[in-house]
Amino acid sequence: MSAQAGVTRNRELALLILALLIGAGAMCLVAVARSTKQVSIAAPFIIAVAVAYVIAHIIERRFASRSDPLILPLAAFLNFLGLAVIYRLSPHHFGRSQVTWTIVGIALFIATIVLVKDYKVLARYKYLFGFAGVGLLLLPLTPLGEQVNGARLWVRFPVFFQPGEAAKICLVLFFAGYLAERKELLAIASRRFLGFHIPDLKHFGPLLVMWGLSLAVMFYENDLGSSLLFFSIFIAMLFIATARVVYVAFGGLLFAIGAYIGYQAFGHVQERVTIWLHVFNPHLVNGNSYQLAQSLFAFATGGLFGTGLGQGRPDLIPAATTDFLFSGIGEELGLLGTVAVLLCFMLLVARGFRTAILCRDSFGQLLAAGLMTIFGIQTFVIVAGVTRLLPLTGVTLPFMSYGGSSLLANYVLIGLLVRISHQTAAEPLPAHTAEILIGGRR
């Protein structure tokens, strides 16, 4: 390991220790709030999680020594704080299993770093990822699928999981590989229409395929949130690859058509919009809009400083461990807590985009940017939903919400990111890039 790498990793270790101390402190606080005896029950969890992160750090020193030092500590902070909130609400059930999922997630993170020796190799398997992604996405429609809370997103084989989370990463891998190869082709503008330079019509094919796939998810799986997420990620990556605003415009149009169809076709979509517009309507507030109203009460009760961890009543919010976990943070940690958490998400997204920009091959750039876009949009969509900025669509809050599928997928996501950032830093720079970078860093 070079001296430069050593400094970077030591910085990571310092930040990781800080994140773990905050997480362990939060965990102890919620345990004590329940009863002082709970601390001894929570202690093994805290230690297990902390040890797992330290192991991940050591592996990084060995296999990804030049990687971005902020990614793992930020994930650790968000995950640990989420764990504390989940543990506070349900220590024996969700709390216990989320600890297990966290450790499995860290193991998957380690596996990603160790096994993916060169991320560029992944581009070769782009069609495999593409098929896997579509297959996973549609898996809940097979007899293996199960409907939970109205959405057919689950599969019980071999364990209960949400294949959409894994599909997300597979599809980004596919898009990155596909677009890296075709971006020049797709960017060629052969016609003019209404003042726009328009690429050959056949190049809109992939866009229409994705649109169809998103609609399928929306129609057959009743999941508006994931559907919008998939489609918007594709548009974003297409734009990054081609710099063609027309794709965004056309995509936006398709998106709007899809949303309109969804609104007309599904009662639950109309209901979401009604709830969003009239959350405090006395006829709804204890009925359909109960959940969102409770979420807003939680934020309002929290105010600037919050009630303190373990002192509020986030248990009043239905689904407080999953979709509405952020509301619990709002109540107990206040605006200071919510802003801190959001800043950490932003920082993580920013480090991801930085990794993308520093990367010197198209596939790596598209992959890092794509992964971070989906991560950022997902965070935005759920936080906007629970704060009533936008109608609520149920997606998980990355690293924080209860649920193994989401947690594992996100650990693979940052594993890939770490890999890309390490390789970018470790590989010798072409002379002109080195000049630009050194100049830029002065």
Next chain:
Amino acid sequence: MERQIRQVAIVLLIAFGALFIQLNYIQIFAAERIAANPANVRALLQQYSIKRGDIVTYDGVRIAHSRATHQKLKYVRTYPQGELYGQLTGYYSILYGADRLESSYNNELLGRNSTLSMQDIQDRFLGGGQQGDDLRLTINSKLQEAARAALGTNRGAIVAIEPQTGQVKAMWSNPSFDPNPLASHDSKTARRYFNSIKGACPTSRLCDLATSYGYPPGSTFKIVTATAALDTGKYNPHSKFPDPNPLILPQTPQTLTNFSHTACNGGQPIDFFTAITISCDTTFAILGLRIPADIHTYAQRFGFNSAIPFDIPTQPSSYPKVKSDNRPFQAYDAIGQGNTRATPLQMALVAATVANGGVEMRPQLVYQVIDPKGGIVRGYQPQDLGRVMSPKTSAELTQMMVSVVQKGTGTTAQIPGVQVAGKTGTAQTGVQGTNPHTWFICFAPATNPKIAVAVLVEHGGTFGSEATGGAVAAPLARQVLEADRRISGW
């Protein structure tokens, strides 16, 4: 591609910026309004997660208690004695808020006013079971029960006060209400019961007849008139008054007749002492016409025209100033008719003030605030409201009141071996076909008073049109005096 990546990043940055703005809006700017929505049960849950302190009588009977429910609202308020203390404790209700002691001592009962102990700090920090302070009242449960037994089914009120301290030993108003259904966490139960008892004073069961409604005090008010006459030095017990029947009133063809419809002393001049013994209306009506300003001054000294400082809200008794063009009211008001109105609590204070040598004590219902470990957080000392009359006047009034019971209108209040001082009252309601309100105020023993009692029986109770203070109210007062004598051993 760097450019596009930056552009996507900027779009995401703007989206996150919108989140920060929205969070500031819902957590700071609109927070108060959002949290105040009635569908937000957090404040309620917080209040009901505190084990509210007990309310106990002086002799340790628990009359309000918080019982664990093992539900979302952790504690429910219960009132083991039901109606007996309803008018004192009031209620603690989700739908209707808090009333009486539950309201005026809310902070103490929630434990907000006590000094912070280490345990409290730990509880607060860790959200452990908070516990409020207990209230120990001055009420003696046995005397309270005696008051209820004495009044029986009659509508009215009985107030018993220790003259030297102002401590209220019993205060019973019939009808009363049961605070239990109001405190119920089942809103249907609470609403149904509340709707069955709500209404205006004095008909509603929620109305405390002892403190919240003024009745014409009738001849019991003559003690106030007599105080003014004697304490100003303008008259003494031997002063002679004319004995007309009827008394011709100024500015009007109206006349004022005695209750008996005869002259008090066969038309011969009557001395003041005798006049009060036999409750001669014309004598006091004459005083009303002669010294109206003095009577007004002394009525206010006793507490008329302002709310009595007390541990629960009180309705002020009234003795208005009579305009010079309406002089007959000077006569009516001076004998406790006309526009004079008094609560039983006010009349109990009149008796207690005479008993206490002329110094009025602030009535006191709460004796101590006690923390959950039994330590006294605060003890309330007797407080005097000022001297109403000289010791000499109070001694003269005492002799007159003893005479009332020995040989006057209040003989039914006699207790063998004890000198009782008292005054009867029979107040016309001014409404055709309704029976008079009957009153008796008294204290005993006359030379070393232990207890002062006021009894009001609305519309004379079961005695109908024949009702008088002596026939109806005095025997009830005697029962309470005897009960106190048994309980306190004097």
